[in-house]
Amino acid sequence: MTALREGGQRTGSLARWLGVLTLLVVVAISYIDRVNVSVLITDSDFTQHFGIEGNRAVQGALMTLFLVGYGIAAMLITPWYEAVFGVRRGLIVSLLCWALFTLVSPYAGGAVLLLTLRFLLGASEGPLFSLKTMYVKDQFAEGTWGKPNAVSSMGVSIGTAVGIPVITFAVVQFGWHGSFLLLAALNLVVGLPLVAAFIRVSRRRTGVRQPAVQRFTAALRTPKLGWILLIEVATLGYLWGSTSWLPSYLLQARHFSLAQMSALSALPFVVSLASGFLGGYVIDRVSPRRVPIVLVIGSVGTALCATTVMFAESRWLAASMLILANGFWGLQGPAIPTLVQQYAPPGTVGSAYGVINGIGNLVSALLPMLMGVAIALGGNQGFAAGYGLLAATQVLTLLGAVALLRGRGPHTSAEHPPADQPAVLKPQPGQTA
Numbered sequence: 360m361t362a363l364r365e366g367g368q369r370t371g372s373l374a375r376w377l378g379v380l381t382l383l384v385v386v387a388i389s390y391i392d393r394v395n396v397s398v399l400i401t402d403s404d405f406t407q408h409f410g411i412e413g414n415r416a417v418q419g420a421l422m423t424l425f426l427v428g429y430g431i432a433a434m435l436i437t438p439w440y441e442a443v444f445g446v447r448r449g450l451i452v453s454l455l456c457w458a459l460f461t462l463v464s465p466y467a468g469g470a471v472l473l474l475t476l477r478f479l480l481g482a483s484e485g486p487l488f489s490l491k492t493m494y495v496k497d498q499f500a501e502g503t504w505g506k507p508n509a510v511s512s513m514g515v516s517i518g519t520a521v522g523i524p525v526i527t528f529a530v531v532q533f534g535w536h537g538s539f540l541l542l543a544a545l546n547l548v549v550g551l552p553l554v555a556a557f558i559r560v561s562r563r564r565t566g567v568r569q570p571a572v573q574r575f576t577a578a579l580r581t582p583k584l585g586w587i588l589l590i591e592v593a594t595l596g597y598l599w600g601s602t603s604w605l606p607s608y609l610l611q612a613r614h615f616s617l618a619q620m621s622a623l624s625a626l627p628f629v630v631s632l633a634s635g636f637l638g639g640y641v642i643d644r645v646s647p648r649r650v651p652i653v654l655v656i657g658s659v660g661t662a663l664c665a666t667t668v669m670f671a672e673s674r675w676l677a678a679s680m681l682i683l684a685n686g687f688w689g690l691q692g693p694a695i696p697t698l699v700q701q702y703a704p705p706g707t708v709g710s711a712y713g714v715i716n717g718i719g720n721l722v723s724a725l726l727p728m729l730m731g732v733a734i735a736l737g738g739n740q741g742f743a744a745g746y747g748l749l750a751a752t753q754v755l756t757l758l759g760a761v762a763l764l765r766g767r768g769p770h771t772s773a774e775h776p777p778a779d780q781p782a783v784l785k786p787q788p789g790q791t792a
Contacts (some may be wrong), residue, residue: 374559375498375507381557382511384493385450388545389484390518391525392457393539396421396477397603398526401610405535406780411468417470419731422616423601424474424482427723432485434717438571438578440486440710446494449486451551456483458546465536476672481720489709492696494558496708500662502643509639509693513632516689519602520628524621568785571710578710582702583766586759589720590654591695596726597661597688600749601627603727604734604742605681612742613674631689639693647701648770654760655695660687662753667751668686669743691756726752 399405399422440449460480467473493509502584529538581587605627609620638653645652664684671677696712704713730748734741 374557376499377489378494378559379507381509381553382494383514383517384553385454385485385550386491386511386514387518387521388514388542388550389457389487390515391522391545392480392542393422393425394519394602395526395542396425397606398523399531399535399538401606402530402535405530408535409467409473413468415731416728419603420474421477421729422599422727423724425477426599426720426727428478428481429485430481430610430717430719430721430724432482432717433489433713433720434485435575435713436482436484437489437713438574438710440490441493441574441707441713442571446497447491447554450558453483453487453490454546454550454554456480457550457619458543461539461546462543467540477715485717486709486713488696489712492712493709495696496700501700502647503643504697505639505693506636507639508642508696508700509636512692513635513698515598515692516628516631516635516685520625520632523606523624523651527617527621528751531620534576539711554642574707574710577704578707578714581699581704581707581711581714582769583698583763584702584711584715584764586762587695587698587702588715590698590717591715591755591761592722593658593752593759594688594691594695595719596723596752597665597749598641599723600726600730600745600752601681601685604730604745608742608745609678613677615674615678623678623681627685628689630682630686631692632688633684635692638690642693642697647766650694650697650701651760651763654691654756655764657687657689657691657694658753658756658760660684662750665746665750665753669746685718688753698763699770702772 380419400411400418403412406414406418444452458479460476460483464473464476464480466477491511492508495504495511499507525541526538529541532540574780603652605624606620609615609623610617615623634657638657641653642650661684664680664687667680668677668684671680695715699712699715700708726748733744733748737744
């Protein structure tokens with residue numbers, strides 16, 4: 360299969376998959392950005408410099424403020440990106456902003472300014488997953504979205520797996536300032552050239568363009584929106600909570616060495632790479648109606664493993680269950696963008712995903728801070744209480760998945776236009792299309 364490119368040319372399979380791999384790299388870079396502070400809050404020079412030594416709530420807020428900015432931008436800026444920029448230009452603008460805010464972060468004069476920059480960095484990354492979802496629907500036929508969704512989403516696991524060891528190495532070798540400069544370089548030297556070279560989006564210009572506000576309101580009418588949103592909140596809650604506190608848990612609760620922490624922090628996300636692709640493979644081989652079964656399996660497995668972590672006496676058993684939990688969690692990854700691609704009204708895939716991803720991040724942003732409070736209040740059992748919150752997120756995922764399985768399935772139709780193609784408005788009286 361080929362897809363139309365701008366100018367009426369055709370994009371072959373290799374070119375489309377090079378775009379998917381580019382998105383994988385861009386997502387990975389964004390996740391290295393996110394896990395940066397997870398490592399830095401274990402560094403006394405960093406926490407003392409910004410006056411947050413021993414303050415678990417403020418340390419958790421470094422991730423929470425990032426996610427608040429991300430969520431607001433994903434929900435409110437994405438329709439504008441979809442209407443005006445499209446995928447390629449949207450990614451270029453985003454990467455430039457990521458580099459800028461990362462570059463200036465080490466020069467923040469205090470915790471308040473650092474928190475502000477984290478909010479702005481999150482806002483600049485907000486449209487990313489909507490742009491990614493638009494690209495996949497635009498370039499691939501219905502019924503074949505699972506694998507490209509899975510491959511592009513592997514950037515989550517790769518970025519998190521690579522990010523913690525890379526940032527740990529950068530802090531050891533260059534100090535905490537150097538970790539920020541390294542991230543700015545990744546955006547400018549790796550991300551931007553790849554997007555410029557390989558992201559070529561189909562755009563068939565027909566009819567009247569749909570303004571951003573109308574895209575947003577149409578996205579709010581997406582069938583099953585509430586259930587998909589609940590699943591997004593729970594899935595992201597697990598990700599942000601586990602990512603924010605994993606290094607501290609391994610170092611301070613389980614007393615692993617710095618080298619062991621670096622390796623063990625990467626392994627859960629390495630395992631989720633394979634399970635994510637498996638999830639995409641399964642999605643492409645079941646009927647659209649049965650896609651949520653992947654979420655059922657993943658949520659049950661993740662919840663059981665996280666519960667075992669809470670009560671495990673052996674640190675190696677706890678570490679093993681953390682790795683296995685991420686394997687089950689990764690299985691769920693391709694399901695959410697696939698559900699959005701199935702249910703979103705024509706021409707609003709990016710905006711619908713922005714609403715789901717934006718609200719999902721705003722709500723789930725509370726979890727790192729809530730875990731910080733639970734850890735602080737729980738004394739010797741603080742981390743166990745924190746992982747209890749993670750297990751609870753998966754109960755919500757299970758609830759949403761069962762509701763989707765029991766309800767009416769998505770309509771499958773070849774009538775849906777490409778995600779980056781503006782939806783056509785019905786001409787008003789006296790107006791020609």
